[in-house]
Amino acid sequence: MQHRHAKGGTLVLGGGFAGSYVARLLGKDGCTIVSRENFMLYTPSLPEAASGTLEPRHVVVPLRMMCPHADLVLGEITEVDESSRQVSVDTEAGGVQLEYENLVVALGAVARTLPIPGLAEYALGFKDLADAIALRNHVLRQLEAADSVVDPAVARRHLTFVFVGAGYAGVEALAELADLVRDALRYYPRLRGVEQRWVLVDAAAKILPEIPTRLGDYAARQLEKRGVDVRVGTTLDSVEEHAATLSDGERIETDTLVWTAGVRATPIVGHFGLPLDEKGRVKVSPTLCVEERENVWSLGDCARVPNEATPGQFDPPTCQHALRQARRLAKNLRGDPKPYRYRMLGQVATLGRHKGIADVLGLRFRGFPGWFITRTYHLYQLPLITRKLRVVTDWTVGLFFRRDIAELSMLGHTGRPGDD
Ligand SMILES: Cc1cc2nc3c(=O)[nH]c(=O)nc-3n(C[C@H](O)[C@H](O)[C@H](O)COP(=O)(O)OP(=O)(O)OC[C@H]3O[C@@H](n4cnc5c(N)ncnc54)[C@H](O)[C@@H]3O)c2cc1C
Structure with missing residues (x-):
């Protein structure tokens, strides 16, 4: 098992909209991002990628280019141990334990399914x-x-x-x-x-x-x-x-x-021992710090985020909100945390x-x-x-030009000799 310390002491879990923007906005302060993929997916353009208006590669942004001051660990987060301030990650090279001073949980959401036959x-x-x-x-x-x-x-x-x-x-x-x-x-x-x-x-x-x-x-x-x-x-x-x-x-x-x-918070968030609401989202205070914690923060689709501009309401799961929350959180991580406030412009x-x-x-x-x-x-x-x-x-x-109608079904191919 490899042990590493998060760059700048900040460990960001999830390289989606919220996590990647926190890392980008932390700039030279640096951080370590743990992500399954080496890119951030720009979801609003996904329908155009599906229809072939946009090349699928063009709707993703490589994390190493987007966050040049961050370290990237590619893998699956399996456990968070708050007592030792460590996160376990399964990577291609085996298990890695990452130590942190500040932890940012930005693991997004999964599709919400219902028990409908078939x-x-x-x-x-x-x-x-x-x-x-x-x-x-x-x-x-x-x-x-x-x-x-x-x-x-x-x-x-x-x-x-x-x-x-x-x-x-x-x-x-x-x-x-x-x-x-x-x-x-x-x-x-x-x-x-x-x-x-x-x-x-x-x-x-x-x-x-x-x-x-x-x-x-x-x-x-x-x-x-x-x-x-x-x-x-x-x-x-x-x-x-x-x-x-x-x-x-x-x-x-x-x-x-x-x-x-619809979507629901990524289920693994429920195994970290953090306070959750009835929808499985991490409960955070107005500064985006997890309730009853000092060094664990959460935002995006996996968090229940109160917004000072809309008292009594929590933010909906959208990119616009994730981005604004990331801006506030990056500032709060630098010190003197202030409450998050965002009025939607459109x-x-x-x-x-x-x-x-x-x-x-x-x-x-x-x-x-x-x-x-x-x-x-x-x-x-x-x-x-x-x-x-x-x-x-x-x-x-x-x-x-006319739309490309080529089908890319070979994308599941492993590339190994003999795999056809
Ligand atoms: C098809 C589609 C279209 C959308 N269109 C719009 C739109 O037009 N406008 C808008 O405002 N919003 C839109 N949204 C919503 C928007 O995408 C989300 O609100 C936004 O992505 C939330 O950011 P996030 O970082 O919280 O989650 P995500 O962007 O989902 O990022 C979470 C990341 O965590 C990673 N992760 C999860 N579990 C693990 C694990 N165990 N180990 C490692 N990594 C893990 C995931 O792989 C993912 O990369 C759309 C969503 C979809 C699906």
């Missing part, structure tokens, strides 16, 4: 880059399958796509993938005339609950105009290999059910086909201006100028 077996997730590539491949495979069958009912089933969860992830992924299918179908002359069906299901009374009502209604109208069947106030009852049944009793023949109905979402919605400083934009503002905002937020340039290049190429 969900675990047949639903597809949409949480990380592997999910995005798998979903893209699956959708392209459905076109191939539809093209090769004789029975029109089976072809229709392959071209039926059901998304459960109408938050950012579900709405943007559906809109982007519907664009991919529309563009790809020009190469499938046999499928002309075969009906496609896109269904968006949510238990809530409206889609995009985070967005002001008028913009949310506009988004729903836009999707409906394109033929998306928006089912609000509806839940998923069961999933089978070739069908999904909704709470209104309809059984939809489909081979694609995408589950994006919300943005794309709806595919050069349409979007944006609510910025109380001004509301929709259609093309909404889409343009959404893209500009994400470009501004994406760290590193080299990443921004790659994304702009992808978008520019997308304006002039």
